[in-house]
Amino acid sequence: MIRTFLAVILAAIVAAPAVSAQDDGTRQLWDSGFLQKRPAQKAKPAPRKSPKYKRVTPPIAKAAPSPAAPPISDTLVGVTLWRLRRATTSDGSASARMLVHEAASDSDVEWIPERVGIDQTLQPGQKVRLSIETPRTGYLYVIDREIYKDGKLGDPYLIFPTSRTRGGDNKVGPGAVVEVPSQTDNPPYFTIQKSRLEHVGESLIIIVSAEPLSDLTIGDKAVELSTEQVEKWVSEWGAAVERIEEVGNSGGKYSLAEKAAGGSATEVLTQDDPLPQSIYRVDGKVGKPTLVTVGLRIM
Numbered sequence: 001m002i003r004t005f006l007a008v009i010l011a012a013i014v015a016a017p018a019v020s021a022q023d024d025g026t027r028q029l030w031d032s033g034f035l036q037k038r039p040a041q042k043a044k045p046a047p048r049k050s051p052k053y054k055r056v057t058p059p060i061a062k063a064a065p066s067p068a069a070p071p072i073s074d075t076l077v078g079v080t081l082w083r084l085r086r087a088t089t090s091d092g093s094a095s096a097r098m099l100v101h102e103a104a105s106d107s108d109v110e111w112i113p114e115r116v117g118i119d120q121t122l123q124p125g126q127k128v129r130l131s132i133e134t135p136r137t138g139y140l141y142v143i144d145r146e147i148y149k150d151g152k153l154g155d156p157y158l159i160f161p162t163s164r165t166r167g168g169d170n171k172v173g174p175g176a177v178v179e180v181p182s183q184t185d186n187p188p189y190f191t192i193q194k195s196r197l198e199h200v201g202e203s204l205i206i207i208v209s210a211e212p213l214s215d216l217t218i219g220d221k222a223v224e225l226s227t228e229q230v231e232k233w234v235s236e237w238g239a240a241v242e243r244i245e246e247v248g249n250s251g252g253k254y255s256l257a258e259k260a261a262g263g264s265a266t267e268v269l270t271q272d273d274p275l276p277q278s279i280y281r282v283d284g285k286v287g288k289p290t291l292v293t294v295g296l297r298i299m
Contacts, residue, residue, distance in 0.1 A: 026053050026244050030275055033076050037135035037174040041270040051275055053244040056119070060240045060283045075284045077134050077206055077292045078276025081120075082113035082254060084127040084189055096259035100187055111189070113254035115277045117245060121297045127189040130180045130204075131262055133269070133276055136290065137173040138208045142180060143230060144222070147201035147295065154195075156205075156230040157222040164220045166265050172208065175268030177261040184263075192298060201297045205234065209289035237291040240283040249277065 030053050087097050087110035098111045113129055122128065132140065141161070146154030161170035165182045172178060181188050207213070217223065257273040280292045 026055050030244065030279055033281070034078060034135055034279060035271055035275060038269055038271045038273075039175055041272045051249065052247045053279065054247050055242060055244050057241070057243045060242045060281065075282045075290055076136070077132065077208065077280045077282065077290065078278065079118065079206070079280065079292075079294060080131045080277040081116050081118055081296070082129040082131065083116045083122075084111040084113050084129065086110070087112045091253075095253040096256045098183070098188060098254075098259075100189075102187075115250055115252040117250050118243075118278045118294055118296065119245075120250075121299050122192050123299045124192050124194055126192045127187075128192065129189050131258070131276070132172075132178045132180070132206060133176065134172055134208050134290075135174045136208055138171070138210050138289075139212050140170045140172045140178055141205075141207040141209070141213060141216075143205040143207070143225065145203045145205075145230075146195060146199055147203050148196075149198040149200050153203060156225045156227060158216065158218065158225050159204075159222045161218050162220055162222070163218055168218055169265055170212075173268075175261070175270065176265075177258065177269060179262040182263075183259070194298060199298065201295055203293070203295050205230065206292040206294070207233065207237070207289050213289075233289075234291065234293075237285065237289050238293070239285060239291070241292065242281050243294075244279050244281075246275065246277050252277075 030051065084098070087095075091097070091112055095112055098113065100109055100111060102109050111127070116122075116128075132142070134140070142159050143156050144159045145156050148154070160178065160180050161168050165180075165185070166178075170178075179188075181190065216225075252274070255274055257269060261267045261269045261273075278294075280294070282290050282292055284290045
């Protein structure tokens with residue numbers, strides 16, 4: 001089990017032809033559904049270019065309007081995958097850096113996190129991090145499973161929350177960012193490793209629940225969960241999902257605002273800060289937790 005690396009559930013997310021970045025439904029996802037749920041910046045913001053997104057999966061089929069249907073803002077999850085590279089003298093001061101003491105060399109190394117697309121194949125040895133944001137107030141859980149070439153999944157492990165990350169506090173809301181691993185973890189990144197030749201990816205289940213999930217015990221490390229329990233959650237809470245990706249920002253650097261929000265349970269991102277690289281809309285069930293599944297591939 002690659003508990004040195006995180007992923008997101010279902011190895012194969014089937015990609016569909018991208019639609020225009022100006023599609024009204026796509027804009028609604030990041031604008032009214034996600035961005036406007038964040039708090040406004042207190043000071044007058046400098047003008048910034050609005051991000052553009054494209055849909056990379058088929059859209060969720062539109063159902064007949066119903067008062068009982070949950071609003072879009074309650075069914076969104078933002079995910080950004082970061083790949084780390086060594087900082088250089090050409091990196092400007094606007095880029096946030098991570099200073100990490102590398103035990104192997106007994107020295108301090110500065111790393112620059114850069115955005116990569118969820119669909120990008122990762123290679124063994126790469127160092128990665130994940131940040132998660134949702135406009136819905138609730139409690140966040142992240143479960144990791146290895147993916148094998150024959151389509152089978154490994155044992156499920158609860159990798160967030162842990163008692164050493166934010167003291168076990170897993171409450172989230174608009175503008176709040178959860179980073180896995182946290183900036184205080186040692187090391188604050190996952191190194192991609194294959195447990196066996198047939199290990200081709202990672203799958204991670206991201207759950208946002210209005211109330212804490214019962215009968216879950218967290219520890220200072222990942223905790224193995226019952227396969228039957230996890231599969232029951234997926235069966236009961238799983239729903240149709242569509243995903244949009246920001247256009248032209250792959251390789252974008254970790255901002256100072258993102259670092260501040262990711263390193264504190266009280267700091268939040270505002271409407272003028274960067275949005276997640278990937279935004280998932282889940283056609284969730286009324287009164288049920290939101291469950292997002294994302295898959296990462298390993299070469």
